[in-house]
Amino acid sequence: NAGVTQTPKFQVLKTGQSMTLQCAQDMNHEYMSWYRQDPGMGLRLIHYSVGAGITDQGEVPNGYNVSRSTTEDFPLRLLSAAPSQTSVYFCASSYTPSRGEQYFGPGTRLTVT
Amino acid sequence: GENVEQHPSTLSVQEGDSAVIKCTYSDSASNYFPWYKQELGKRPQLIIDIRSNVGEKKDQRIAVTLNKTAKHFSLHITETQPEDSAVYFCAAIPREYGNKLVFGAGTILRVKS
Numbered sequence: 160n161a162g163v164t165q166t167p168k169f170q171v172l173k174t175g176q177s178m179t180l181q182c183a184q185d186m187n188h189e190y191m192s193w194y195r196q197d198p199g200m201g202l203r204l205i206h207y208s209v210g211a212g213i214t215d216q217g218e219v220p221n222g223y224n225v226s227r228s229t230t231e232d233f234p235l236r237l238l239s240a241a242p243s244q245t246s247v248y249f250c251a252s253s254y255t256p257s258r259g260e261q262y263f264g265p266g267t268r269l270t271v272t
Numbered sequence: 273g274e275n276v277e278q279h280p281s282t283l284s285v286q287e288g289d290s291a292v293i294k295c296t297y298s299d300s301a302s303n304y305f306p307w308y309k310q311e312l313g314k315r316p317q318l319i320i321d322i323r324s325n326v327g328e329k330k331d332q333r334i335a336v337t338l339n340k341t342a343k344h345f346s347l348h349i350t351e352t353q354p355e356d357s358a359v360y361f362c363a364a365i366p367r368e369y370g371n372k373l374v375f376g377a378g379t380i381l382r383v384k385s
Contacts, residue, residue, distance in 0.1 A: 177303055192373070201361060201377040203315065256373040257304040257365050259305060263315040267319070 160184050165250050165264035172271045177232040180235040180267050182250030190253045190259070191233040192217070193225065195246040202249065209255075234272055240271045275299060275366045278376030285352050287385045289314075295362035295376050296344040302364045305345045308334060308375075310359045320347070352383045 166181045178231040179188035180209030185186075186190065194217075222244060224236040238242060250264040275298045285291050295305075306321035307354040316354050322329045322336045322345065333352075350358055362376040 194375075195308075201379060202375040204372055204374065207372060213335040218374070259321075260306075261308075261373065263317070265315055 160228040161251050163250055163264035164249075165267050166177050167267060168265065170267060170269050172207075172237070172269065174271060176240050178237050178240070180230075180237075180248055180250075182233045182235065183231050183232075184250075184262070184266055185231065186252060186262065187230060188252035188254055188262075190255050191227065192256075193223070193233070193235045193252050194249045194251065195219065195244075196249060197246050201250060205235065205248075231233065237269075241272045245269060245271045254265075274337070274378045276364050276374050278362050278379055280327055280379060281377065282380045282382070284296070284382045284384060287352060287354060287383050291347075291349045291352050291356070291363070291381055291383075293347045293379045294344055295346070295364070296342075297364040297366065298343065300362070300367035301342060302342070302343075302366055303366055304344055305338060306345050306363050306373075308361045308363065310361065310378075312358070316361060348366060349381075352381075354383050354385050357381055357383045 164185045169235045189210045191206040194202040196202050203219050205223050206225040211230050214225050248267045251261040253261040278295045303324035308316040309319045310316040310323040320334050320336050322338050333350045359378045361378050363373050
Protein backbone atom coordinates (compact mmCIF):
# COMPACT_ATOMS: atom_id res chain seq x y z
CA ASN A 160 0.00 0.00 0.00
CA ALA A 161 1.93 3.02 -1.30
CA GLY A 162 -0.61 5.64 -0.10
CA VAL A 163 -0.41 8.90 -2.05
CA THR A 164 2.48 9.26 -4.47
CA GLN A 165 3.60 12.33 -6.38
CA THR A 166 6.08 12.85 -9.18
CA PRO A 167 8.39 14.57 -9.69
CA LYS A 168 9.87 15.57 -6.31
CA PHE A 169 11.61 18.61 -7.74
CA GLN A 170 11.12 20.56 -10.97
CA VAL A 171 12.56 23.71 -12.47
CA LEU A 172 10.64 25.37 -15.29
CA LYS A 173 11.18 28.43 -17.40
CA THR A 174 8.41 31.02 -17.64
CA GLY A 175 5.87 29.96 -20.24
CA GLN A 176 6.63 26.25 -20.13
CA SER A 177 3.90 23.77 -19.34
CA MET A 178 4.06 20.58 -17.32
CA THR A 179 1.98 18.05 -15.45
CA LEU A 180 2.41 17.09 -11.82
CA GLN A 181 1.36 13.51 -11.25
CA CYS A 182 -0.60 12.23 -8.25
CA ALA A 183 -1.84 8.72 -7.58
CA GLN A 184 -3.40 6.92 -4.63
CA ASP A 185 -4.12 3.25 -4.02
CA MET A 186 -6.57 3.59 -1.13
CA ASN A 187 -9.73 3.76 -3.28
CA HIS A 188 -10.43 7.28 -2.03
CA GLU A 189 -13.11 9.22 -3.84
CA TYR A 190 -11.90 12.66 -2.76
CA MET A 191 -8.63 14.05 -4.10
CA SER A 192 -7.25 17.54 -3.97
CA TRP A 193 -4.28 19.71 -4.85
CA TYR A 194 -2.81 22.33 -2.53
CA ARG A 195 0.01 24.77 -2.87
CA GLN A 196 2.05 25.78 0.13
CA ASP A 197 3.78 29.14 0.32
CA PRO A 198 5.55 30.61 3.38
CA GLY A 199 3.08 32.28 5.75
CA MET A 200 0.06 31.32 3.66
CA GLY A 201 -0.66 27.81 4.76
CA LEU A 202 -2.15 25.28 2.40
CA ARG A 203 -4.33 26.79 -0.29
CA LEU A 204 -6.67 24.59 -2.28
CA ILE A 205 -6.16 24.71 -6.05
CA HIS A 206 -8.61 22.12 -7.39
CA TYR A 207 -10.39 19.13 -5.99
CA SER A 208 -12.40 16.11 -7.15
CA VAL A 209 -15.16 14.15 -5.41
CA GLY A 210 -14.91 11.23 -7.81
CA ALA A 211 -13.90 10.12 -11.29
CA GLY A 212 -15.14 12.56 -13.89
CA ILE A 213 -15.92 15.31 -11.36
CA THR A 214 -13.64 18.25 -10.61
CA ASP A 215 -14.14 21.68 -9.11
CA GLN A 216 -12.16 24.79 -8.32
CA GLY A 217 -10.62 25.67 -5.00
CA GLU A 218 -9.33 28.99 -3.67
CA VAL A 219 -6.54 29.57 -6.23
CA PRO A 220 -7.40 27.75 -9.50
CA ASN A 221 -6.07 30.24 -12.06
CA GLY A 222 -3.27 28.90 -14.21
CA TYR A 223 -3.98 25.25 -13.37
CA ASN A 224 -6.09 22.50 -14.91
CA VAL A 225 -7.05 19.10 -13.56
CA SER A 226 -8.82 16.00 -14.76
CA ARG A 227 -9.97 12.83 -13.03
CA SER A 228 -10.39 9.98 -15.49
CA THR A 229 -9.82 7.27 -12.88
CA THR A 230 -10.30 6.99 -9.12
CA GLU A 231 -6.56 6.54 -8.64
CA ASP A 232 -5.06 9.43 -10.61
CA PHE A 233 -5.45 13.19 -10.32
CA PRO A 234 -2.87 15.09 -12.42
CA LEU A 235 -2.35 18.84 -12.13
CA ARG A 236 -1.40 20.74 -15.27
CA LEU A 237 0.38 24.05 -15.34
CA LEU A 238 -0.63 25.65 -18.63
CA SER A 239 1.99 28.40 -18.92
CA ALA A 240 4.26 28.54 -15.90
CA ALA A 241 4.83 31.88 -14.15
CA PRO A 242 7.25 32.80 -11.33
CA SER A 243 4.22 33.26 -9.05
CA GLN A 244 3.65 29.52 -9.32
CA THR A 245 6.91 28.76 -7.56
CA SER A 246 5.71 26.76 -4.58
CA VAL A 247 5.49 23.37 -2.97
CA TYR A 248 2.55 21.37 -4.29
CA PHE A 249 0.80 18.70 -2.27
CA CYS A 250 -1.75 16.21 -3.48
CA ALA A 251 -4.11 14.70 -0.89
CA SER A 252 -6.82 12.07 -0.80
CA SER A 253 -9.52 10.90 1.59
CA TYR A 254 -12.90 9.16 1.62
CA THR A 255 -14.57 12.55 2.06
CA PRO A 256 -13.10 15.82 3.41
CA SER A 257 -15.43 15.68 6.40
CA ARG A 258 -14.76 12.10 7.40
CA GLY A 259 -11.33 11.31 8.68
CA GLU A 260 -7.80 11.93 7.64
CA GLN A 261 -6.63 13.52 4.45
CA TYR A 262 -3.53 11.64 3.33
CA PHE A 263 -0.95 13.89 1.74
CA GLY A 264 1.64 12.97 -0.83
CA PRO A 265 5.32 13.83 -0.29
CA GLY A 266 5.05 17.06 -2.28
CA THR A 267 6.61 18.53 -5.41
CA ARG A 268 8.90 21.53 -5.09
CA LEU A 269 8.48 23.64 -8.21
CA THR A 270 10.63 26.60 -9.18
CA VAL A 271 9.72 28.80 -12.13
CA THR A 272 12.48 31.08 -13.38
CA GLY B 273 -6.83 30.30 4.42
CA GLU B 274 -10.05 32.13 3.78
CA ASN B 275 -12.64 31.85 6.57
CA VAL B 276 -10.22 30.14 8.96
CA GLU B 277 -7.94 32.37 10.99
CA GLN B 278 -5.14 30.91 13.06
CA HIS B 279 -3.12 32.50 15.88
CA PRO B 280 -0.35 32.90 16.74
CA SER B 281 1.77 32.61 13.61
CA THR B 282 4.80 31.64 15.70
CA LEU B 283 5.04 30.28 19.21
CA SER B 284 8.13 29.55 21.29
CA VAL B 285 7.85 27.59 24.52
CA GLN B 286 10.25 26.01 26.94
CA GLU B 287 10.38 22.24 26.99
CA GLY B 288 7.80 20.95 29.45
CA ASP B 289 5.53 23.97 29.13
CA SER B 290 2.14 23.94 27.43
CA ALA B 291 1.33 25.36 24.02
CA VAL B 292 -2.03 26.60 22.81
CA ILE B 293 -2.96 27.46 19.22
CA LYS B 294 -6.34 28.97 18.41
CA CYS B 295 -8.41 29.06 15.25
CA THR B 296 -11.60 30.90 14.45
CA TYR B 297 -14.02 30.14 11.66
CA SER B 298 -16.82 32.12 10.11
CA ASP B 299 -19.46 29.54 9.14
CA SER B 300 -21.56 28.30 12.05
CA ALA B 301 -22.53 25.25 9.95
CA SER B 302 -18.96 23.93 9.92
CA ASN B 303 -18.94 20.58 11.72
CA TYR B 304 -15.50 19.05 11.31
CA PHE B 305 -12.24 20.53 12.61
CA PRO B 306 -8.96 18.67 12.06
CA TRP B 307 -5.45 19.62 13.11
CA TYR B 308 -2.40 18.71 11.05
CA LYS B 309 1.28 18.70 11.98
CA GLN B 310 4.00 19.27 9.42
CA GLU B 311 7.60 18.63 10.31
CA LEU B 312 10.31 20.39 8.36
CA GLY B 313 10.51 19.10 4.81
CA LYS B 314 7.73 16.57 5.30
CA ARG B 315 4.07 16.24 4.43
CA PRO B 316 1.23 17.35 6.74
CA GLN B 317 -0.23 14.59 8.90
CA LEU B 318 -3.42 14.51 10.92
CA ILE B 319 -2.82 14.56 14.67
CA ILE B 320 -6.32 15.05 16.05
CA ASP B 321 -9.78 16.09 14.92
CA ILE B 322 -13.09 17.00 16.50
CA ARG B 323 -16.68 17.10 15.35
CA SER B 324 -19.25 19.69 16.29
CA ASN B 325 -21.21 17.38 18.58
CA VAL B 326 -18.21 17.13 20.94
CA GLY B 327 -16.70 19.90 23.07
CA GLU B 328 -13.31 18.36 23.77
CA LYS B 329 -11.18 15.47 22.64
CA LYS B 330 -7.89 14.21 24.08
CA ASP B 331 -5.14 11.97 22.84
CA GLN B 332 -2.28 11.65 25.32
CA ARG B 333 -0.55 15.07 25.45
CA ILE B 334 -2.74 16.60 22.76
CA ALA B 335 -6.26 17.95 23.19
CA VAL B 336 -8.63 19.97 21.06
CA THR B 337 -11.47 22.08 22.40
CA LEU B 338 -14.37 23.49 20.42
CA ASN B 339 -16.57 26.45 21.27
CA LYS B 340 -19.36 26.47 18.72
CA THR B 341 -21.00 29.59 20.11
CA ALA B 342 -17.84 31.63 19.74
CA LYS B 343 -16.84 29.75 16.58
CA HIS B 344 -13.35 28.90 17.67
CA PHE B 345 -11.37 25.76 18.38
CA SER B 346 -7.98 25.32 19.98
CA LEU B 347 -5.13 22.84 20.04
CA HIS B 348 -3.51 22.23 23.43
CA ILE B 349 -0.17 20.46 23.77
CA THR B 350 0.97 19.71 27.30
CA GLU B 351 4.48 18.80 28.51
CA THR B 352 5.97 19.91 25.22
CA GLN B 353 9.01 18.09 23.88
CA PRO B 354 11.56 19.10 21.22
CA GLU B 355 9.93 16.70 18.75
CA ASP B 356 6.74 18.78 18.99
CA SER B 357 8.56 21.51 17.06
CA ALA B 358 6.75 21.77 13.72
CA VAL B 359 4.15 23.78 11.83
CA TYR B 360 0.58 23.14 12.95
CA PHE B 361 -2.43 23.77 10.74
CA CYS B 362 -6.08 23.90 11.71
CA ALA B 363 -8.82 23.37 9.13
CA ALA B 364 -12.58 23.55 8.70
CA ILE B 365 -15.19 23.01 6.01
CA PRO B 366 -17.21 26.22 5.66
CA ARG B 367 -20.66 25.44 4.28
CA GLU B 368 -20.37 27.93 1.46
CA TYR B 369 -17.26 26.08 0.34
CA GLY B 370 -19.10 22.80 -0.07
CA ASN B 371 -16.64 19.94 0.03
CA LYS B 372 -13.58 22.12 0.40
CA LEU B 373 -11.34 21.71 3.43
CA VAL B 374 -9.94 25.18 4.18
CA PHE B 375 -6.72 25.47 6.18
CA GLY B 376 -5.49 28.17 8.49
CA ALA B 377 -2.19 29.87 7.70
CA GLY B 378 -0.25 27.73 10.18
CA THR B 379 1.62 28.17 13.45
CA ILE B 380 5.35 27.54 13.75
CA LEU B 381 5.91 25.97 17.16
CA ARG B 382 9.44 25.94 18.56
CA VAL B 383 10.12 23.98 21.72
CA LYS B 384 13.35 25.10 23.36
CA SER B 385 15.27 22.58 25.41
